[in-house]
Amino acid sequence: MRMTGAQAVVESLKKEGVEIIFGYPGGAVLTLYDALYESEYPHILTRHEQGAIHAADGYARATGKPGVVMATSGPGATNLVTGIATAYMDSIPLVVITGQVAVSLIGRDSFQEADIRGITTPITKHNYLVKKGDELPKVLKEAFHIAMTGRPGPVVVDIAKDVFAAEIDFYYPEKVELRGYHPLYEGDEGVLERLAVEMEKTRKPVLFVGGGVNLSDTAPEVRALVELTGFPLITSLMGLGAVPDDHPLHFGLVGMHGTYAANMATTECELLIGIGVRFDDRVTGLLEQFAPKAKVVHFDIDAAEINKNVRTDIRVLGHLKWSLSKLLDILRDKCDCEALQEQMRPWLSQLNDWRSENPLSYEARAGQVMPQAVIEIVDELTQGDAVIVTDVGQNQMWAAQFYHFKNPRSWLTSGGLGTMGYGLPAGLGAQVGCPHKKVVVITGDGGLMMNCQELDTVAKFSLPVKIMVLNNQVLGMVAQWQRMFYGGRYAHTNLEGRTDLVKLAEAMGVPGMRVTQPDEVRRTLQEALAMPGPVLVDFRIPSDEDVMPMVPGGARLDQMVMGGK
Amino acid sequence: MKHTLAVLVENRPGVLTHISGLISRRAFNIESIAAGYTEEADTTRITVVVEADEIELEQVVNQLSKLVDVIKITDLTAMDAIHRELALIKVKASVETRSDIVDIVDIFRAKIVDVNRETMVIELTGEETKIDALCEVLHEYGIIEIVRTGKIALSRGPIPAKEL
Ligand SMILES: Cc1ncc(C[n+]2csc(CCOP(=O)(O)OP(=O)(O)O)c2C)c(N)n1
Ligand SMILES: [Mg+2]
Numbered sequence A: 001m002r003m004t005g006a007q008a009v010v011e012s013l014k015k016e017g018v019e020i021i022f023g024y025p026g027g028a029v030l031t032l033y034d035a036l037y038e039s040e041y042p043h044i045l046t047r048h049e050q051g052a053i054h055a056a057d058g059y060a061r062a063t064g065k066p067g068v069v070m071a072t073s074g075p076g077a078t079n080l081v082t083g084i085a086t087a088y089m090d091s092i093p094l095v096v097i098t099g100q101v102a103v104s105l106i107g108r109d110s111f112q113e114a115d116i117r118g119i120t121t122p123i124t125k126h127n128y129l130v131k132k133g134d135e136l137p138k139v140l141k142e143a144f145h146i147a148m149t150g151r152p153g154p155v156v157v158d159i160a161k162d163v164f165a166a167e168i169d170f171y172y173p174e175k176v177e178l179r180g181y182h183p184l185y186e187g188d189e190g191v192l193e194r195l196a197v198e199m200e201k202t203r204k205p206v207l208f209v210g211g212g213v214n215l216s217d218t219a220p221e222v223r224a225l226v227e228l229t230g231f232p233l234i235t236s237l238m239g240l241g242a243v244p245d246d247h248p249l250h251f252g253l254v255g256m257h258g259t260y261a262a263n264m265a266t267t268e269c270e271l272l273i274g275i276g277v278r279f280d281d282r283v284t285g286l287l288e289q290f291a292p293k294a295k296v297v298h299f300d301i302d303a304a305e306i307n308k309n310v311r312t313d314i315r316v317l318g319h320l321k322w323s324l325s326k327l328l329d330i331l332r333d334k335c336d337c338e339a340l341q342e343q344m345r346p347w348l349s350q351l352n353d354w355r356s357e358n359p360l361s362y363e364a365r366a367g368q369v370m371p372q373a374v375i376e377i378v379d380e381l382t383q384g385d386a387v388i389v390t391d392v393g394q395n396q397m398w399a400a401q402f403y404h405f406k407n408p409r410s411w412l413t414s415g416g417l418g419t420m421g422y423g424l425p426a427g428l429g430a431q432v433g434c435p436h437k438k439v440v441v442i443t444g445d446g447g448l449m450m451n452c453q454e455l456d457t458v459a460k461f462s463l464p465v466k467i468m469v470l471n472n473q474v475l476g477m478v479a480q481w482q483r484m485f486y487g488g489r490y491a492h493t494n495l496e497g498r499t500d501l502v503k504l505a506e507a508m509g510v511p512g513m514r515v516t517q518p519d520e521v522r523r524t525l526q527e528a529l530a531m532p533g534p535v536l537v538d539f540r541i542p543s544d545e546d547v548m549p550m551v552p553g554g555a556r557l558d559q560m561v562m563g564g565k
Numbered sequence B: 001m002k003h004t005l006a007v008l009v010e011n012r013p014g015v016l017t018h019i020s021g022l023i024s025r026r027a028f029n030i031e032s033i034a035a036g037y038t039e040e041a042d043t044t045r046i047t048v049v050v051e052a053d054e055i056e057l058e059q060v061v062n063q064l065s066k067l068v069d070v071i072k073i074t075d076l077t078a079m080d081a082i083h084r085e086l087a088l089i090k091v092k093a094s095v096e097t098r099s100d101i102v103d104i105v106d107i108f109r110a111k112i113v114d115v116n117r118e119t120m121v122i123e124l125t126g127e128e129t130k131i132d133a134l135c136e137v138l139h140e141y142g143i144i145e146i147v148r149t150g151k152i153a154l155s156r157g158p159i160p161a162k163e164l
Helices: A005-015 A027-039 A049-063 A081-089 A116-123 A133-148 A161-165 A189-201 A211-215 A219-229 A260-268 A320-334 A337-343 A345-357 A371-382 A394-402 A423-433 A445-450 A454-460 A476-485 A501-507 A518-530 B015-025 B054-066 B095-107 B128-141
Strands: A002-004 A021-024 A043-045 A067-071 A094-100 A126-130 A154-160 A167-169 A205-209 A233-235 A250-253 A271-275 A295-300 A314-317 A387-390 A439-444 A466-471 A512-515 A535-540 B002-010 B030-037 B043-051 B070-075 B081-092 B111-115 B119-126 B143-148 B152-155
Touching (some): A027 A094, A049 A094, A081 A116, A094 A133, A133 A167, A154 A161, A205 A219, A250 A345, A260 A345, A295 A320, A371 A439, A371 A466, A371 A518, A387 A394, A394 A439, A501 A535, A512 A518, B002 B015, B002 B054, B015 B030, B128 B143
Parallel strands (some): A021 A067, A205 A233, A295 A314
């Protein structure tokens, strides 16, 4: 079929089943946007390109579908960079379509020219510059395939302006053939047999679950593994939601702000089975002393993750759907799982002791709204069923610690890059993807301001996002480090914000509420959650509350400082 | 230990930048990198020499393999393979020293590819160590400039790297 390059992009998106585009137009994509107009393609116009890309990222995390972003050349494209890096670090599938200046102008420092391919090379799974119309369908087919298969990630497709106007013969390929890209699905079964033998022998194992489980939708398999073996489970920040937090064998978050039980279990275990994790430094603490007594097993789809940070004794490569199902089969076939569960008793009683010795806790202060209590009440009122989207900082850690996640893909946070400004736009995108779910954004006063323009988008599209601002008037997490490690010298972390957040929200069309007294928290939350549309609640919390427990940077996990009650 | 890797990649713009960018970002110790066309028009072959222990080598190979444009990586270090580098060395050569230099060139089986009143350009192909040795000997005559290609390597026997 004859059509223009711009129409070919639209047709390709239709073939891929793309429901919605998050974007922002400009000169280089005028022709493309004209094709969107013509086809009435669903599109969310954000108020900043960074908002668009975080929204697409939130949409992808919440739905498991690829997020699609469009932006113009030059500044449009460079505004996406933080969002691309955010998605890359957390392996989120995005297809990012940017306009580029016309082919004849490339390389001449033309108006609004930026080498976005060069800029994004280290932060994309793959990227393209399209200079010929005929290549478009093939490139887009490849882009979606690469973004979604193997270890997912963002793919940038930069398209020269004149390509959108070029006439092409549209033919969308059925299959992708790339000589250098063969994502692994099945790995080595023999390894799993050997692992099963190790699992049968062990008396102190830990299943350490990460974001890979959420990404591969293998929460049911992980849960089955926990229940079959009776092994205790801990998670990384990205692994929350894979198994419900209130499962008796779930001992919580491991790492810098992890639970005492999870960090002690890691220190004392003799078999650590990492599933879809990358042993980030926020998890391991002092790397040399991480899980010092354990044989380490590592399940991953990406061979480059093996031995990157932690030395692995048994590697299980392949898609988790394959490896976990296979392992379950082998265990059911060959192991006496009842005996195994029995064998866990002393270890589990040790873990339960650790849990009851030092549960997550905080000290309520008279007359003060405690951030942890806000999260607890949100949890209670939504019964762990909301999609929780956070910003970065203390608000993020309190949400991770005090919300009781029940479902996979219900915890959206920028874990790897730690991008402030992520929460509000990602919540917007998640709500677009899940119109019938309760989406609750937990954000800080600092992070909110980084993309507060998206309040306008939330209002424009009547997205019923509930925005909870834990307003401590400071860049709380940084201030906490200054308090703990820099003698309380608060260098530029005091925001002393002049902005009335309630008025800000209302100026942008989102109803606002403020909570200054602890006894108002529940009633206000009830009201906010029951409202049909979006709402922002400004919770005035103390400025000097710490996230506890904490493993100081570079310390061992068992050297955690407890705090709390 | 030094490892010699044959990296076959798609012959596309940006591939070399991608590879060298990844190497520098991940702080791998690369000694040399040499790229050129191959028997297939759409394939470029890059020979990378990397200083790495086993674990580091695994990272280099796995991280590079992840790039969509990387088709195949073969470690030629332990294989029966021919390793070569080419160097051009411009050395000061006066009437008095010229014949000495010619002798040295003969001993090394190098070639003189340019001569004028003050200088000579010597071409030498060989293993790295041989080139190092020649440079050392020529040092006392005054080396003006050296250019080296970086190592390239090819396995012996009928099987190409892409099938190894
Ligand atoms: C874009 C960006 N800039 C800076 C930081 C460093 N940083 C991490 S947490 C934090 C403070 C966040 O303050 P706020 O949003 O008010 O959240 P709080 O910690 O107070 O809950 C800062 C500045 C970051 N993570 N991201
Ligand atoms: Mg704050």
